[in-house]
Amino acid sequence: MNTLHLELRTATARQHQDLDAALAGGLDDRDGYVRYLLGMLALVELLATPPAAVDARSAWTQWFDPRRGELLRQDLRALGLLPLAHGLAPLPASCWMGANYVLEGSALGARVLLRAAERLRLREPGLPLAFLQHHARRDDRWPRFLDELQMLDGRLRDDAVRGARHAFGVVADGLIQKESA
Template sequence: MHARLDSSIGGFETREAYRRYLPGMLAFREAAEDAVMNAEYPAWFGDWRPCRIAQALRADLRDLGMDAPEAPYRRHDLGHALENAAALLGTLYVLEGSALGARLLFGRAKELGLDEKFGARHLALQTQDRESWRNFVNIMERAGQEL
């Protein structure tokens, strides 16, 4: 999943490259967020859930005068792939890990004149909760005892 995501969104050093990045990220995040939000979470997850950024991505696209793309990921395919706790953990690992990378990407976006109010809302949102990754690591540790 991670390699497919990387190849579809790429990096960005220019505003044009950033414009190419946004649609791929939105397509992936909408499908993945729908799948994980509709998944059955084991009790050992507690009330933790991942940060949702798809709506912020849509706003970022609008800021840059872009339309949302057709989804290349079929939502039911991702949902079907989350049929057990291990698959859910793997998908959440990709989503939560992207928040760590968002700190670097947010800095790049700022260099392009984008910020939390225009064009880079989704990156700002991902960087807000610094405890989320630590909480997710704790969940993975509990999973090691439960699975």
């Protein structure tokens, strides 16, 4: 049993519920879809640099996927937006896997969101879906990621929790960016 996964899920349960509520029906219209993309862009930017510090494990770089940021920006440009960089402070390397837990976990939900976005595209032909199609792809990333999480011990476990909480906050702030733009 992956106890860190359960710890992360428990520690972020309220944030996860709040984010789900903020996105409920969010892909029913273009504005909601843009909010989702902006929230994901904030998270991807947070994770844009794979960890290189001594306390981070070199195997973690396998979770870095530069295509996510490229595809997000491509979709946003196709929607007529040129989002500014969020200017987030660098994430301590020891928190990176916890923050990445939020991104990797969101790929599971992305499969449901992709179906909603495909329905939206029926009403809005040409709606760009490159990011969601890439993010929702079926592969073995999630179980492999959980295996890697389970290897964290000591301070890295605590830092993973801090990283996950921070990442949920970053996504929530990114969703709000559309409302304040």
